[in-house]
Amino acid sequence: MLGFRRYSLALTVLLASFLSWIIYLLLTRAKLGSPAECFAFAQVCVVLLAAPYLAACASRTKVVTGSGKPILLTLSPISAGNLLLTQLVTSQMPLLCWAFLSTSLLFFVTELPLVKALQLLAVLGIYSFSAGAVGMWGAKVFRDTFFGAEFAYLLWGATIGSMFLLIPLERYMGNVQPIIPLVLHANPLIAVCAILGETDIFRTPVLYELTPIPSYLFAYPPWYLVCFWQVLIGGICLFGITKNSPKLARKDNVFSA
Secondary structure, X not given: OHHHXXXXXXXXXXXXXXXXXXXXXXXXXHOOOOHHHHHHHHHXXXXXXXXXXXXXXXXXXXOEOOOOOEOEXXXXXXXXHHHHHHHHHHHHHHHHHHHHHHHHHHHHHOOOOHHHHHHHHHHHHHHHHHHHHHHHHHHHHHOOHHHHHHHHHHHHHHHHHHHHHHHHHHHHHXXXXXXHHHXXXXXXXXXXXXXXXXXXXXXXXXXXXXXXXXXXXXXXOOHHHHHHHHHHHHHHHXXXXXXXXXXXXXXXXXHHO
């Protein structure tokens, strides 16, 4: 079992590193920010991609007793919540190890201030658990690992891509400035902009023409407010799983009589 966990940890770190490197190259080629910002954006993207799938896989795994028998004994809501929380935390440990290693690399290579490195690590940890909770909720609702992860991808795609929907919305509303704060608070990538603050990504050549945000006065929300909404989303999903999770019972000779 220990060897399997080490294998899983090594595989997660390797795959996440490869995926983040690909995303980093694409972002730097698009000139969406400084190298440190592009690397941090890539970290967030990897977490949002990997966390829901890892949690969805964990939630679809059958729970067994120490003797290897499946658990069928009815659990209280508190016990069911603790079980789901344990599954969520356990599933995210390999990803959190990768987040720590990659952030340490960013800290030493780019000479990132320690405070900002810790803030970025906190953001990645919060996103890991919140995105994992969404993926776990989707897996419980759709009863499928891939559909659960895809639901999370759809949610994060909508929050990130909402800034591109402001152009057609502006044609009907005329002034979308009241909506911009909502779009910025919901976008998980904005936390990186608030922490590093080296480049105004909305005024880069790529995004300047794709969203009307640069035409209005706006300010990046604090990173902890962006994280708050992610925690709220994850908490609602985790509560929904606990509230509607099927009851479990342990098959025992006492009950088979």
